[in-house]
Amino acid sequence: MSDILLRELSNTDIDWLVTSGERRTLAAQTILVMPEETLDVLYVVLEGSLAMSAPCSGREFAHLSRGDLCGIGWLFKTKPVSVTTATSEAVVLAVPKTAITAKLRSDNSFAAHFHRAIALIMSERIRRQFEAAQQLDSSKAELLRYQSGERVKEALFVFGELRDSDIDWMLSAGQIERLEADKVLLNMGRPVDALYTVLDGQFAIATTDQPCDPLSTCSHGLEEAAKQQTFIPLAHISRGGLPGIISFLDFQPLPVRIHATKNAKLLSISRQKMVIKLQEDLGFAARFYRVIATQTAQLLSSITATECRQQSATEDELSSGEFDDELDMEELQQASEGAAKFDWMLKQLRVEA
Secondary structure (H helix, E strand, O other): OOHHHHHHOOHHHHHHHHHHOEEEEEOOOOEEEOOOOOOOEEEEEEEOOEEEEOOOOOOEEEEEOOOOEEOOHHHHOOOOOOEEEEOOOEEEEEEEHHHHHHHHHHOHHHHHHHHHHHHHHHHHHHHHHHHHHOOOOHHHHHHHOOOOOOHHHOOHHHHHHOOHHHHHHHHHHOEEEEEOOOOEEEOOOOOOOEEEEEEEOOEEEEEEOOOOOHHHHHHHOHHHHHHOOOEEEEEEEOOOOOOOHHHHHHOOOOOOEEEEOOOEEEEEEEHHHHHHHHHHOHHHHHHHHHHHHHHHHHHHHHHHHHHHHHHHOOHHHHHHOOOOOOOOHHHHHHHHHHHHHHHHHHHHOOOOO
């Protein structure tokens, strides 16, 4: 993962991060981030390794290495849910929140590069989580589910990030696709060649207890391969969600299968059209990649929170909702704006709200 930042950021972007940040050396077992901590910096891991663990049990469930980002939740209105500790001597670059916020507002080029890099890093972590889920039996995999009612998974609010002109372009560039319940939208191991936005209905993200082998899947045929596997739903995507966004972003084969659980409608925009628009319009690129970074960061935060709760709570507690937080006024306003824009999109497409 160490090359993602170097690959996605320009020399000017990297120079700005280096000059704006401060190198900090962490001794082994130093706690860098605590659950629910309000951070005023973003950390870039330069050397060494850090572990994420459940706050109650102390059990480690993820590791961060060179090029990883830590403490990034404040960019997307989330707080840490795990303990992050240096497993050995490590070096991090601490970049102040105030500096990053000002830079993102004033420099569309940096914002586009930075948010795309974040989305790619978060996507890679999510891939690891799905791969880990393939090693679990079905009873344990149930604990990785998150409910669509959880605020961190509400997708509509991200439309508050987009301008009216952005949505106008999406409407003109896209086309409506319909899918019946139980039909597969995206198959495991296959590339994603379009950006999908759910207009109506619901989709399930499902994994299998067998390792994903894209070449084998293609050679045996999708139907035959599907018959040999048992898929376990891990999450659901509803209105405003972007199914397959991880593979759309990083060009890698999809690590899961996505199928409709209800009759559904989607807005589909081809990859070719998206690539041209993102290259020609930096303002749109900055906003679009922030939307993707927000969704991937929130998905990872939700999965991470469930991992932590899995170590310290029973399944009944996990499903009880007692861990849910309330939206603050700023988030409520953004959710309202996003819902209004999404409803306007539905009306233009003649889709019932």
